[in-house]
Amino acid sequence: MIFLDLGLQPLANKYLNFNQIKKHETKFRLLLDFNVKTKIVSIKKTFSSKKMFNDTYPYRSSMSETMKDSFLKLSNKLKKKYKNKKILEIGCNDGAFLKNFDNNCSLGIEPCKNIANLARKKKINVISEYWNTKLSNKIKLKYGKFDIVYSANTITHIKNLDNVFSAIKNILETDGIIIMEDPSLLECIKKNTYDQFYNEHIYVFSLIALSKFLKKHKLRIFKVDKIKVHGGSNRYFICKDQSKIKIDKSVENLRREEMKFSLHKLKTYVNFAKRIKNSKIRLIKILKEIKKSGKKIIGYGATAKSVTILNYCKINSSIIDYFLDVTPEKINKYLPGVKIKIKKYNKNSLKDIHYVFLGAWNFKNEILKKEKKFIKNGTRFITHTPTPRIIR
Numbered sequence: 430m431i432f433l434d435l436g437l438q439p440l441a442n443k444y445l446n447f448n449q450i451k452k453h454e455t456k457f458r459l460l461l462d463f464n465v466k467t468k469i470v471s472i473k474k475t476f477s478s479k480k481m482f483n484d485t486y487p488y489r490s491s492m493s494e495t496m497k498d499s500f501l502k503l504s505n506k507l508k509k510k511y512k513n514k515k516i517l518e519i520g521c522n523d524g525a526f527l528k529n530f531d532n533n534c535s536l537g538i539e540p541c542k543n544i545a546n547l548a549r550k551k552k553i554n555v556i557s558e559y560w561n562t563k564l565s566n567k568i569k570l571k572y573g574k575f576d577i578v579y580s581a582n583t584i585t586h587i588k589n590l591d592n593v594f595s596a597i598k599n600i601l602e603t604d605g606i607i608i609m610e611d612p613s614l615l616e617c618i619k620k621n622t623y624d625q626f627y628n629e630h631i632y633v634f635s636l637i638a639l640s641k642f643l644k645k646h647k648l649r650i651f652k653v654d655k656i657k658v659h660g661g662s663n664r665y666f667i668c669k670d671q672s673k674i675k676i677d678k679s680v681e682n683l684r685r686e687e688m689k690f691s692l693h694k695l696k697t698y699v700n701f702a703k704r705i706k707n708s709k710i711r712l713i714k715i716l717k718e719i720k721k722s723g724k725k726i727i728g729y730g731a732t733a734k735s736v737t738i739l740n741y742c743k744i745n746s747s748i749i750d751y752f753l754d755v756t757p758e759k760i761n762k763y764l765p766g767v768k769i770k771i772k773k774y775n776k777n778s779l780k781d782i783h784y785v786f787l788g789a790w791n792f793k794n795e796i797l798k799k800e801k802k803f804i805k806n807g808t809r810f811i812t813h814t815p816t817p818r819i820i821r
């Protein structure tokens with residue numbers, strides 16, 4: 430059942446160069462769907478992996494200290510608990526996680542060749558192909574089975590989940606574990622972060638929906654950690670049904686919380702949609718009032734998530750002059766659809782800037798800490814979550 434229409438949207442990570450801004454852009458209607466039977470929340474229209482993940486992919490995991498720190502902490506825990514185990518990462522990006530492991534027992538999968546090369550520079554073994562059963566068979570022949578399969582912010586990017594999990598099961602030792610982390614649907618609903626949805630984020634999972642789906646594959650979640658990254662994510666620990674691992678109480682705790690929030694009911698999403706329509710009105714009002722007062726607004730963190738917000742709210746360069754970002758692949762390009770320029774960040778970028786729209790709100794703490802000198806001098810950040818406001 431469709432519950433929210435986020436309007437016509439371009440492909441989120443397709444940042445435009447100057448020659449492209451006058452050309453036709455692929456656009457699609459971003460509709461959000463709740464499947465009453467499976468409880469899965471997804472976007473309606475999807476694109477092929479080849480169109481989204483190729484050798485011009487602009488996203489690097491290592492661009493934030495928060496992510497690097499989160500990966501390091503998990504790596505240390507895993508290395509302590511599971512000594513000398515073989516680990517495979519699906520969607521290893523630039524190696525932010527795998528760089529913490531010995532390359533004799535680790536392997537990364539990263540289909541975007543430009544990003545895979547960045548991981549290889551860190552001496553990580555990477556196969557640059559799409560994750561599916563065919564690749565899983567090929568890897569099994571060459572490397573055998575794995576003890577741990579890890580994937581962060583990737584599985585929700587792949588439409589055919591049946592194939593994803595068949596491929597993982599195929600390569601996983603009987604007592605092996607899968608660790609997957611992705612934005613939490615509960616946090617998304619609580620924080621009104623509708624920008625978690627764009628063409629790459631095909632699914633935003635609840636524990637309710639994921640565990641129901643995994644049953645079909647004879648897999649079960651035995652533990653779940655709520656983690657702070659990306660606006661609140663769940664790190665699911667999954668094993669085969671026949672595994673001896675006991676189910677931790679964290680699973681029942683989160684299930685209860687999700688049920689309390691009625692994540693299994695359509696009305697929750699209908700109400701979410703109402704809040705999002707109000708969020709749009711409020712954000713536009715705040716930005717327009719600032720513009721009317723003659724003050725300049727810039728954006729910080731040209732995220733794919735911002736693309737959803739900006740295009741849904743029709744905020745273009747007449748409102749936000751430009752965005753700042755640290756990612757080399759994004760600098761001097763333009764945000765898709767709304768065509769706002771992205772400039773290179775430097776530590777004085779916020780000098781004399783009054784208002785900053787926080788595109789990378791998921792790194793709010795890291796960014797506000799980094800910019801505290803300017804905030805002290807009067808620079809103000811604007812966020813849309815949980816409700817649009819100027820952060821005081």
Ligand code: TMP
Nearest residue numbers: 492493730731732733754755756789792
């Ligand atoms: P993400 O929310 O999809 O992970 O993207 C975060 C973007 O924000 C990415 O392009 C890097 C950028 N960024 C900065 O420009 N400065 C920062 O301090 C941080 C944390 C992120």
